[in-house]
Amino acid sequence: MITDILELGEQTKLRGQVVVLGSGIAGAEVATHLARHGRDVVLVESGRDRFEPSIQALNDVIFLGKRHRELDPDSYYHRYLPPELRGVSRVRQFGGTSNVWTGKWKYLQPIDFEGRPWVANSGWPIDFEDVLEHYRSAAKDYGFGDLEAEAVRPEITALRTTLAADGLKMTSFYWEKSPTRTAIRFGDEMRRSENLRVVLGATATELRLDDSCQRVTAVVCRSLEGRELTVEGDTVIIATGAFEAARLLLASDRQLPHGIGNAHDLVGRFYTDHPKHHTGSLRPGPLTRQYANELQYGPKPRFCICFALDDKTQEEHQLLEHVLYLKPIYEQPADRLWRILRFRPICQDGNGAIASYRIKFVTEQVPQKSSCLKLGTEIDALGQRKLEVNWCFTDHDRRSMAKTLELLTQRFAEVGLGTFDFGNDPPTLENMTDAAHQMGTTRMANHPEEGVVDTNCRVFGTENLYVASSAVFPTGPSYSPTFTILALARRLGQHLLQTTPVSTTTVHAG
Numbered sequence: 241m242i243t244d245i246l247e248l249g250e251q252t253k254l255r256g257q258v259v260v261l262g263s264g265i266a267g268a269e270v271a272t273h274l275a276r277h278g279r280d281v282v283l284v285e286s287g288r289d290r291f292e293p294s295i296q297a298l299n300d301v302i303f304l305g306k307r308h309r310e311l312d313p314d315s316y317y318h319r320y321l322p323p324e325l326r327g328v329s330r331v332r333q334f335g336g337t338s339n340v341w342t343g344k345w346k347y348l349q350p351i352d353f354e355g356r357p358w359v360a361n362s363g364w365p366i367d368f369e370d371v372l373e374h375y376r377s378a379a380k381d382y383g384f385g386d387l388e389a390e391a392v393r394p395e396i397t398a399l400r401t402t403l404a405a406d407g408l409k410m411t412s413f414y415w416e417k418s419p420t421r422t423a424i425r426f427g428d429e430m431r432r433s434e435n436l437r438v439v440l441g442a443t444a445t446e447l448r449l450d451d452s453c454q455r456v457t458a459v460v461c462r463s464l465e466g467r468e469l470t471v472e473g474d475t476v477i478i479a480t481g482a483f484e485a486a487r488l489l490l491a492s493d494r495q496l497p498h499g500i501g502n503a504h505d506l507v508g509r510f511y512t513d514h515p516k517h518h519t520g521s522l523r524p525g526p527l528t529r530q531y532a533n534e535l536q537y538g539p540k541p542r543f544c545i546c547f548a549l550d551d552k553t554q555e556e557h558q559l560l561e562h563v564l565y566l567k568p569i570y571e572q573p574a575d576r577l578w579r580i581l582r583f584r585p586i587c588q589d590g591n592g593a594i595a596s597y598r599i600k601f602v603t604e605q606v607p608q609k610s611s612c613l614k615l616g617t618e619i620d621a622l623g624q625r626k627l628e629v630n631w632c633f634t635d636h637d638r639r640s641m642a643k644t645l646e647l648l649t650q651r652f653a654e655v656g657l658g659t660f661d662f663g664n665d666p667p668t669l670e671n672m673t674d675a676a677h678q679m680g681t682t683r684m685a686n687h688p689e690e691g692v693v694d695t696n697c698r699v700f701g702t703e704n705l706y707v708a709s710s711a712v713f714p715t716g717p718s719y720s721p722t723f724t725i726l727a728l729a730r731r732l733g734q735h736l737l738q739t740t741p742v743s744t745t746t747v748h749a750g
């Protein structure tokens with residue numbers, strides 16, 4: 241069932257076997273999975289069905305280092321969104337950021353989980369095989385088609401082989417026609433479910449611990465209207481996104497002065513995003529003309545391709561992972577005339593003649609302790625301390641960017657993909673924006689001295705507190721993170737089925 245906190249009393253208590261915080265892709269997935277398997281679940285969501293600016297304002301942070309992109313009602317790149325959401329990086333609404341995202345699904349690659357000696361703090365404590373079954377089952381349930389079969393399709397194999405000869409690699413991703421919006425995908429199921437109760441308009445402000453300080457016993461939630469809700473549970477899953485996960489752990493400092501899971505001062509640290517630049521263009525070369533149909537971006541849904549320097553080159557030059565997307569820009573009559581007058585060969589895909597490709601270049605950044613979130617002194621409308629965000633980079637990030645672009649420029653020309661044109665605005669960390677991919681603030685590790693959650697996403701030092709989010713990513717290889725968020729949420733759901741018995745009651749108000 242779905243209720244609003246306003247439909248409950250001034251001060252209400254609920255109880256569930258599992259309490260999930262946040263209804264984005266991570267929270268909705270794990271909550272419905274557990275409920276479907278007979279567990280009593282209470283899901284608490286700060287936002288409501290409709291976007292409310294006063295609730296969204298609870299996301300406001302103070303930037304100390306590089307800023308995120310700004311809201312821009314005129315943004316060309318976010319024309320598909322209502323003006324008030326253009327440029328937003330995360331959304332407080334039922335369904336979370338899935339209300340605005342673009343629906344590109346991509347696996348991480350096996351190498352992304354490995355430690356790379358030239359990238360400080362790299363390496364995941366789990367490997368590709370640990371998430372593969374969850375990628376596969378998610379792709380099947382969501383109807384994405386088979387990314388693995390796509391990767392060995394003859395045309396794709398031929399193009400990959402050609403690129404490999406020039407030190408380039410490519411991978412495929414799946415682009416949905418209508419991006420999954422969790423409020424739509426799971427809304428009816430949530431309304432009908434007898435053992436899942438969703439409470440909207442309820443912001444988790446504090447986690448309460450038992451006397452041992454190792455078990456979370458309750459989540460305290462508040463609303464902007466002054467309502468208070470306490471939800472008790474045997475297991476609590478924080479699925480509030482990477483920023484709010486760290487904020488809640490740090491803010492829960494009544495019993496542990498540095499917050500929960502923060503014995504080693506690691507909560508909020510190692511924050512990474514994907515610096516992104518998208519104003520360059522590519523003049524297509526012969527290989528692009530040959531494979532133009534494979535490079536199409538529409539009609540969706542479809543598999544698309546993105547490019548990078550190969551693993552050997554990255555190792556040889558100590559580079560960070562990165563990715564380059566090519567979006568076809570179709571000819572206008574003037575472009576056609578220009579091409580004909582210069583006797584340029586036509587580049588054409590199933591949608592028409594292509595004038596050029598817009599380049600989107602995205603890079604990984606080195607995970608480092610000083611790129612971090614901390615609680616500041618300013619408070620929000622619920623009296624919670626706002627986050628201070630110090631998003632910063634290393635010299636390695638700068639060196640890697642410059643060399644990567646130099647080699648990509650050279651190799652794209654050599655292999656026949658084409659010629660880059662960045663005009664007066666070549667990518668630098670200064671002119672790049674965030675990609676709305678917040679990661680790493682409660683990183684996964686084998687030991688509490690190295691991270692905040694263990695390989696099951698359980699917060700170190702606690703028995704029953706978990707994180708489902710890109711917050712747990714130790715590194716952020718430069719692709720769309722959400723498929724991995726989803727796969728890890730499904731993995732967590734499966735893990736918790738083993739430790740949580742089937743319920744004999746249904747969730748109820750206490």
Ligand SMILES: Cc1cc2nc3c(=O)[nH]c(=O)nc-3n(C[C@H](O)[C@H](O)[C@H](O)COP(=O)(O)OP(=O)(O)OC[C@H]3O[C@@H](n4cnc5c(N)ncnc54)[C@H](O)[C@@H]3O)c2cc1C
Pocket residue numbers: 261262263264265266267284285286287328329330331332333334335336337338340341342343344345346442443444445479480481482484488675676677708709710719720721722723725
């Ligand atoms: C414009 C845009 C385009 C994007 N496109 C892509 C793409 O194509 N591919 C891709 O992989 N990724 C993309 N992303 C990133 C993607 O949207 C996120 O990775 C993903 O949605 C994160 O899901 P989540 O469930 O972890 O967090 P969220 O969706 O942010 O959900 C967190 C939820 O928690 C709630 N919440 C927060 N704090 C509290 C609290 N204290 N108490 C209760 N509830 C709380 C929020 O209201 C929200 O509903 C895009 C992002 C943006 C902004």
